[in-house]
Amino acid sequence: MTTTRKTTYREAVREALRDALSRDERVFLMGEDIGRYGGCYAVSLGLLEEFGPERIRDTPLSESAFVGAGIGAALVGMRPVVEIMTVNFSLLALDQIVNNAATMPHMSGGQFSIPLVIRMTTGAGRQLAAQHSHSLEGWYAHIPGLRVVAPATVADARGMLWTALCDPDPVLIFEHASLYNTAATLAEQLAPVDIDHAAVRRAGTDVTVITYGGTLAKSLEAAEEVAAAGVDAEVIDLRALRPLDDATIMDSVRRTHRAVVVDEGWRSGSLAAEISARITEQAFYDLDAPVERVCTVETPIPYAQHLERAALPQQSDIVAAVRRVVAGGG
Amino acid sequence: MSSTETQPEDTPIDHRTDLLRQMLRIRRFEERCAELYSASKIRGFLHLYVGEEAVAVGVTHALSEDDALVSTYRDHGHALARGVPMDAVMAEMYGKATGCSRGRGGSMHLFDVRRRFYGGNAIVAGGLPLSVGLALGDVMSGRRRVSACFFGDGAVAEGEFHECLNLAALWQLPVLFCCENNLYAMGTALNQAQAVTDLALRASSYGLTSWPVDGMDVIAVAEAAQRAVEGVRAGAGPCFLELRTYRFRAHSMYDPDRYRDKEEIERWKQRDPIDGLAADLRAHGELTDDELSGIEEGIKKELDQAVAMAETAPVEPVEDLTRFVYAERPR
Structure with a gap:
């Protein structure tokens, strides 16, 4: 018999992260204020205590360096999950995402794959004005070499991360900030979620x-x-x-x-x-x-x-x- | 740098003739590329490494096969010194299927996963974050490998440089930052672009061990790199070498080189790393004219063969244009 439980979008992302960290020792998280602070949207709250500072890595405010470091770590077999606070800040890492992550596999003639996941929030609705509210995922969707997904439901927030981590290509996950407090009932036994289909x-x-x-x-x-x-x-x-x-x-x-x-x-x-x-x-x-x-x-x-x-x-x-x-x- | 501290059996001085051969091999390759460019066999941007050979040869001499190398758009010398086969590099110049990037990268984007050569990066400072990540992955996986990253003096003005030195030092990652200071960021002189021109000093502000090295002396570079690599590998954190060098040719084949004084160029040519080492070897009776001719002949043969292979190599089929945009996987 399938049991169910009420879960928020935020909890679903956190459970997905916890699940990935537990299933695969190559998975680690990296980003600004994801550890001690618990994540700017409290998504990663508690994960530092559970998995330790080696795998839940607070970074300096240097988007380009830590996104690029995620690419480099992915190139040597790790499965990094990089968090960028908002898509607006991702512009500081645009060079690494567009010029490296999206190009290296092709530009090298298929010698490299970059199994990197980058999560970031997107969207408006919280009176944060013009540098925290834009929806720039369409820009990324313009770029060959990237995969771009947008979980809109609690189930997708829970399921897309693992599928993205199993993908050999860089995957950008856009979480609309208005969704974190939404809730839904999830089955205890979760089926795999694809990131290919509407x-x-x-x-x-x-x-x-x-x-x-x-x-x-x-x-x-x-x-x-x-x-x-x-x-x-x-x-x-x-x-x-x-x-x-x-x-x-x-x-x-x-x-x-x-x-x-x-x-x-x-x-x-x-x-x-x-x-x-x-x-x-x-x-x-x-x-x-x-x-x-x-x-x-x-x-x-x-x-x-x-x-x-x-x-x-x-x-x-x-x-x-x-x-x-x-x-x-x- | 003193040479007295290195182990006798390990000292680069034992390999001086080989270092000379490697530098000559790069020099002759670059000269041939210039000819082939003029003959329209090679297109796109072409940035030659002539004058800077001691840097690539000296640094790669200190690396082991397991170590990684990240390069710039002036990457031929790095690739050849790292052991990327010359025919694969030349075929890439020709845009052929047998090129080391299957014709998708060209001169600025040579790659070789087997030799842990993570590519020519044509965005100034764009390779530094990669090298930090390679090192991070190694540390997290318990591997004692070094990730070396080449970049120019121009990169020191970029934000990514500062972000990466800070992050590598903060996390004590095994990165060897190799700054090829050739005094010009394309056409802009170092002192026209940077408020503080002592680059080793600036690196040290992030808590890295750093020091300047005579980049025109391959022995000095090899010894400095060896010492640096030993520290980095031992877990002493990242290291920064400012390799003071000079390019004898223009920035690229498009560059009329209007911004440099001819006398300055001539002055640096007096310090040609190849001439310097050859003269020293001769003076010490370690190199005869015959031996030098033999080296030149061997290089010429290798080059001729690389060109001949590139000429006849197949091109990638256009149907494969979009291959490798995404990883190939069973669907």
């Missing part, structure tokens, strides 16, 4: 809402809202941002003939743009209406609550977009 989180027939990460919950709520008005929306959680699971997207769009892409990144040059383009390329003749996008307003994220709220995709924006595509076309 998931249909709500089946529907009238329109496909494609999203990931922090906007999944809003999209699901929007779907429930329009359901009351008789519109049956399918909601796809991308899960993997690179490579994208075109098949799941197209299969859905070919059935619903309408698509709305919800993305907390800015519209210009975004993941939403990429998905929209792919739908146009692969399912144009199945569409009954132009693809809609719901993205963040093109401004640095402001501090004031009402301004931040206005900048971000909200449930009402998603509902409005869904209504437009359903009203449009034939």
Whole structure:
């Protein structure tokens, strides 16, 4: 019989880390304030006491050095899990991620693999203003050589890490900071989780809402809202941002003939743009209406609550977009 | 550095003729590359190591096969000294499938996993974090290996340099930082770019053992590197060598070299590491003209063969363009 328990997203990530540290002695954590402080989002709280300072390594504030050190350690057989406080800070390590981790396997003609996992938070919603709130995962999803995932559910937060660690390529895990306190019931016996496929989180027939990460919950709520008005929306959680699971997207769009892409990144040059383009390329003749996008307003994220709220995709924006595509076309 | 402290059977002086041969081998390789570049056989950027041979040869002499090496975009000398086969390096220059990076790296990105050669890195200071990680992985796995990292004086101005020296010293990692100070970051002189030009002094501010070395004297480099490697391997923490050297040629084949005084270049050429060692060996009766000719002949033969092989080697099929972007695995 399967037993279940209530778990928060934060606890799920911590359990995933603990599990990985227990299963494989090559796994170690490295990042700013992950040890004594317990992690800036308290994800790694208690792990220092449990696994010791050799494997739970507090680093100086030097993103480039410790991300690069993670690459180097992965090159000699370790399985580093590097934590960067937020995606904004990852820009200080962009050289290592883009110029080394993403290039070395190919540039060396396949002589090296880099089984490195980099976790970082992303996204807005906590009034942290423009240097702690951006959603830049789309940038990373642009880069060949990287795998990019965004666990939006507690189950994925629990399961994706181990799969990522078993992957021979560098995997970036983006955790939307608004998710840490969300909770769900997990089975005690966990099945392996893939990091290749999108998931249909709500089946529907009238329109496909494609999203990931922090906007999944809003999209699901929007779907429930329009359901009351008789519109049956399918909601796809991308899960993997690179490579994208075109098949799941197209299969859905070919059935619903309408698509709305919800993305907390800015519209210009975004993941939403990429998905929209792919739908146009692969399912144009199945569409009954132009693809809609719901993205963040093109401004640095402001501090004031009402301004931040206005900048971000909200449930009402998603509902409005869904209504437009359903009203449009034939 | 004093040479009296090293073990007689271990002293680099026993291998002086071999050190000369290795330096000559790099010099002749670079000269041939310049010719092949002019003949359009080699394209892209080409940064020649002429003048700096004593650094690569001296440092690699002190490393064991198990140790790792991280390099820069001026990496031919490092690769050859490390033992990457010349034909594989030349084939890479040609962009061939038999190249040491299967034609995907070129001159600036030579790799050889078997020789623990972690590549030419064309981002200044970009290799330092890698070397810190290689060393960290070794320490955590209980291996007593050294990770050596080459970089130029330009790297000392980069943030990654400071982050990495601090981290390596903080965690007492077995990294040998080898700064090839050739006085110019591309076209900008050291004293035009750095407020404090004593680079060994700056490294020491992070708590590393560091000292300057005459990078035009291969014996001095080999001895310094040997002493440094011994300390690093023994767990004394990272070490920084400032290898004072000079490139006799321009930064790259595109560089008209307008920023250097011709007299300065000539002055440094008087200190050619190859001429210097050859003269010394002759003076001590350790090298005859015949022996030198023999060395030159052997190198020429190896070079001719490397070029001939590169000329006829197959190219990577275009269908394989996207191979190795991700690791190949059973699906």
